[in-house]
Amino acid sequence: MSDQDQDNPRRDFLRKSLTLIPVVTVASTGLGGSILMATPEPAQAAPAQPVASDKAYEPSYFTAEEWAFINAAVAQLIPADAQGPGALEAGAPEYIDRQMNTPYASGALWFMQGPFNTDAAPEMGWQSKLVPKEIYRLGIAATDAWSKAFNGKAFAAQDSATRDDMLRRLEAGGSEVSAHFTSVPPKMFFNLLLQNTKEGFFCDPIHGGNKGMVGWTMIGFPGARADFMDWVERNEQYPFPAVSIRGERA
Template sequence: MSDNSRRNFIKAGLTLVPVVTIAPQSVFSAPTAPPQELVESSASSQRYLPRFFTESEWAFINAASAQLIPEDDIGPGAVACGIPEFIDRQMETPYAHGALWYMQGPFLTDLPAELGYQQKLTPRDIYRFGIQASNAWCQKAHGKAFNELAPEMQIAVLRQLETDAVAMDDMKSSLFFGQLLKNCKEGYFADPVYGGNKKLSGWKMIGFPGARADFADWIDHPNEKYPLGSVSIDGKRS
């Protein structure tokens, strides 16, 4: 899959991103120091210390998200856009603890998706177990952790995760891949106050004006491109 086709896939999937998973900023926990010095992937992630992910998990998230949304001439990649930070901050919300879902049994994992979430694992569990199992599989198959693999090999592993070709004890690997891809899309297009969409890059890419107070002065201009830049909830402008 080419970089452009991956980028177009992300843009095409924008309408499928559920806004309800973006938790209010007020529920974020206070930052805590990581257990070890972190392995960072870019200047943007160097400024952020993860609250949930361990060193090895943080390296995985940076590497995997960079392959899912690569940098190109259309827009910045996942890491520069702050997606790892967005995902880590989401892990400290009620959403990631499963508090927004019914989490009692029975757990019927083969039911159609339109019937709602049927798994016993919370998003925090999916990431913790999924990254550990993925790295263990990579070590066994390639002798390296995921983030240490060459880019083309990382893409191959992600495809195997998506198609359940990576055996996991706690879940299907496609569940982990789907969770990661969904959160990457959300982080790319969420308001920057949640950690992603740095410099409103995702919104600028699709021409979304953001949280402007009103559009009364543009009511009489149908089918015309909106001329003003994007605005974040906190007032930052593109």
């Protein structure tokens, strides 16, 4: 087995994650295709790095405590490692905060009248009276309260191993955790957080995440390039760097 075949399982996990990202998000990154022509340029040897900013992003929806949670949580879900930057470095927190000011976060685009069936198939649409921005607000508060009940520290102040354990228990949604979540189901909160973190890692940079196109570079996705006709039947790796909707190159 080659070294490439033994690559970090994180890469395979994130490749598979692309199938879970909503179509509207995938399309906006160029996965849905485009009709614009782009002139390929040879890939650079150095891996892509997040775009540096002279000014730190200031959240417009999340409070300081909530912002600390978001940053700590995404860093656990997709951590930086030898493969490259993680969700924190890629700007996933900024992506999530910016989404909180869109119709998506307030459920404006969905049918929001009951009855709601949490066991319904995904294609049946949103199944909660709570909208994403409410789930975040209630879920973060409940997680921090649960964390403080454990040892007096908020989630963001816990060590990495404790944060990992807490996220696993949120994902499982057991009775012990559910007792602390009276306003929002813990599993619902975790699933939304994970989904938005992956979106922030793989979205087009125009949405605030995937800075420097580090997510695309890690999985070999070429971005918003439009013309692949010369490569379709070559059966070889596409050698050119990713391009964003704005024309930025990794």
